[in-house]
Amino acid sequence: MSQFNLLIVEDEALVAAMIKEALAGSKFHVRATAFTKDAAEKYLATEPIDAALLDINLEGNFEGIEIGRLIRDQHHIPFLYITAHADDQTLHNAKLTQPSGYIIKPFTERDLLAGLEIALYNFHQRQSSTRDLNSINPRLKEPLSVRELDVLKLIFDGRTNQQMADELFVSVNTIKTHLSRLFTKLNASSRTEAIARIRELM
Numbered sequence: 133m134s135q136f137n138l139l140i141v142e143d144e145a146l147v148a149a150m151i152k153e154a155l156a157g158s159k160f161h162v163r164a165t166a167f168t169k170d171a172a173e174k175y176l177a178t179e180p181i182d183a184a185l186l187d188i189n190l191e192g193n194f195e196g197i198e199i200g201r202l203i204r205d206q207h208h209i210p211f212l213y214i215t216a217h218a219d220d221q222t223l224h225n226a227k228l229t230q231p232s233g234y235i236i237k238p239f240t241e242r243d244l245l246a247g248l249e250i251a252l253y254n255f256h257q258r259q260s261s262t263r264d265l266n267s268i269n270p271r272l273k274e275p276l277s278v279r280e281l282d283v284l285k286l287i288f289d290g291r292t293n294q295q296m297a298d299e300l301f302v303s304v305n306t307i308k309t310h311l312s313r314l315f316t317k318l319n320a321s322s323r324t325e326a327i328a329r330i331r332e333l334m
Contacts, residue, residue, distance in 0.1 A: 135161050136182040136248075137163035137179070137181055137182045137183075138182065138185065139164050139166065139179070139181045139183070140164070140184075141165075141167075141169075141199060142166075142187040143167050143168070143187060143191050145167070147187075147237075148167070154245070160245075163179055163181060164181070168190065169195040169198065169199060172184075172186075176199075176207050181209060182209060182210075183209055183210045183232075183248065183251065183252065184199075185211070185212055185214050185235075186211055186213050186214065187213075188213050188215040188226065194222070194225070197213075197225050197226055200226065201229045203229075211251075212234065212248065213226050213235070214239065214244075215236065216236070218236055228301075232250075232255045233254070235247045258285075265284055265285060265334075271333045272318075273317075275317075277313075280310055280317070282300060283307065284314060284326070284330065286299065293311075314326065318330070
């Protein structure tokens, strides 16, 4: 059984201990536990972390979301939020960081293990999809940029222009510009034609 090194970011020592106990004997090895944002950043930079469980509300602040954004942009590992907060605004802010899962407190051992399993599966499915899309560039006269590949993946995921803008932290007009360039490179005039063209190339 492959072992996954896990980072727990949780400011309540008792909850962190409960998580560690729940994962004992599983393939998820708690490599490090961080009680603050600074400690989490240090572990991410220095330890071989394969996945992370992030409490959203650290010491009264929503710093868990900042850590999620850091992981998304720099560390590229699966992460889940584990939190008592499930209001619309918190969910909106959290989903923009593209977590692999979201576990609501209180949770059971089964919730935790199932959440981690699904998170790893979803993350690696997305990675595989991205690698497949990258393979089309050698077949194009003018290769797609990294950002155009991001937009292309979101087209396959069925995202609207506004959803793309939210996920990529750009304006809708910027998304429209990327789409225009993408369609030109693929010799397509719509999302449907773009998808059909990519399937031909793959």
